Amino acid sequence: MSQGPSTRQLLADTALRMFAERGIDAVSLRELTAAAGQRNKTAAQYHFGSREQLVRELFEQHTGQVNQRRWELLGALGEGAETRELTDALIRPLAEKAAQPEGYYLRFLAQVSTPPWIHTLASADPAVTSSVRAVLAALADRLAHLPLPILRTRLSLSMMLAVRALAGFEHAGPADGTRSALFTVNIIDATIGMLTAPVSEAADALLAELPGTTPEPDWPWPFLIGAASGE
Secondary structure, X not given: XXXXXXXXXHHHHHHHHHHHHHOOOOOOHHHHHHHOOOOOOOHHHHHHOOHHHHHHHHHHHHHHHHHHHHHHHHHHHOOOOOXXXXXXXXXXXXXXXXXXXXXXHHHHHHHHOOOOHHHHHHHOOHHHHXXXXXXXXXXXXXXXXXXXXXXXXXXXXXXXXXXHHHHHHHHHOOOOHHHHHHHHXXXXXXXXXXXXXXXXXXXXXXXXXXXXXXXXXXXXXXXXXXXXXXX
């Protein structure tokens, strides 16, 4: 059995594709090893130890790339960025990843960022989500006028819905440049609308009925990244 990095990366690339296409729970390490063309039936277990560790490493590798791109966008904005600029920096790196030919990351991310697999990411390297934490912290500051339960829900939904929409876009295959750009801008516009929408009278009334001791749900994205006011 080859122990070189090429074998490990081949297994990782095959896993990303299979997890994206079939779901994480539907793919065993033994099946992954066979699909990667490895004759040793324990190759995936040898390189990664467990499916949970493989999922963490895939998340760290690809999210790290998105994280670097997002920091580039944030660096160009400087301090005092507005809600639209922050939302663009939040979503655009994911959209660029989804537009890559033969991409699988967004479909993988859509699965791993919801229970039960999101709990596997609790021990992932926090450095790879540093840009998301920074953006959501800045957005939380801009939206500090919102009641905390509303803010937490909207911050989490902004990521959940964007990731799932981009996963579907990725699954559909390459689009021309204009359609891809329009899809990205449309998601950004819709996200801004959701984040900045006024709180309705119905929501205000329900908030007033909530007991002060009622625990809030562990929304997936704040659970993973500890988003500022959503902690």
